[in-house]
Amino acid sequence: MKRAERAKRIGAILDRLYPLPPIPLRHESPFQLLVAVVLSAQTTDAQVNRVTPALFRRAPAPEALAAMREPEILKLIRSCGLAPSKARNLKRLAQALVDDHGGRVPADIDDLERLPGVGHKTASVVMNQAFGEPAFPVDTHIHRLAARWRLSRGTNVEQTERDLKTIFPREEWGKRHLQMIYFGRQHCPARNHDAAQCPICSWVGRPSPGRSLS
Numbered sequence: 262m263k264r265a266e267r268a269k270r271i272g273a274i275l276d277r278l279y280p281l282p283p284i285p286l287r288h289e290s291p292f293q294l295l296v297a298v299v300l301s302a303q304t305t306d307a308q309v310n311r312v313t314p315a316l317f318r319r320a321p322a323p324e325a326l327a328a329m330r331e332p333e334i335l336k337l338i339r340s341c342g343l344a345p346s347k348a349r350n351l352k353r354l355a356q357a358l359v360d361d362h363g364g365r366v367p368a369d370i371d372d373l374e375r376l377p378g379v380g381h382k383t384a385s386v387v388m389n390q391a392f393g394e395p396a397f398p399v400d401t402h403i404h405r406l407a408a409r410w411r412l413s414r415g416t417n418v419e420q421t422e423r424d425l426k427t428i429f430p431r432e433e434w435g436k437r438h439l440q441m442i443y444f445g446r447q448h449c450p451a452r453n454h455d456a457a458q459c460p461i462c463s464w465v466g467r468p469s470p471g472r473s474l475s
């Protein structure tokens with residue numbers, strides 16, 4: 262089966278399993294989404310959703326977060342992984358939004374990537390989920406799934422993102438990102454799983470190093 266056909270069949274399965282995948286990080290503004298995505302590195306979305314209500318009550322917008330002291334931010338987010346560096350980055354990020362963007366989150370991927378603590382994946386999530394722009398954020402989970410499903414032979418997330426953007430239509434990118442995240446969480450346990458039971462790996466075939474994806 263050619264890669265384009267595989268992508269179509271995988272897309273149909275994902276649509277059946279997750280017809281309307283919700284955005285997992287709770288937020289009420291682009292700013293709150295940006296903060297939540299920064300917090301989600303090395304932390305589960307559920308954990309982020311546990312800490313953000315108190316943080317957003319205290320700092321619903323960049324001005325208030327920039328005015329908080331770093332230890333105060335740290336206290337509110339301590340249960341997230343990498344909390345000390347996240348507290349530092351969040352304060353700098355909020356300050357940069359106030360100083361350089363009039364207290365608003367810029368709807369521009371290059372501007373977003375220039376903000377402290379914001380990488381390409383975070384910027385892509387915000388562009389898509391806050392501003393509705395087509396983007397296909399690829400993290401290590403999506404990178405692995407794309408390889409297992411023989412959609413990409415990318416050796417890094419950048420290459421995999423380019424492949425997925427080529428194979429899926431632009432209007433599907435954001436939805437496919439979320440569907441792959443949900444699929445990975447639900448179907449890909451760390452061990453003891455049987456590929457024959459998997460709705461996708463059971464038919465997709467194994468990636469083999471020498472073979473072209475076609």
Ligand code: SF4
Nearest residue numbers: 448449454456459462
């Ligand atoms: S077989 Fe299914 S559960 Fe296992 S890695 Fe592939 S997609 Fe995930």
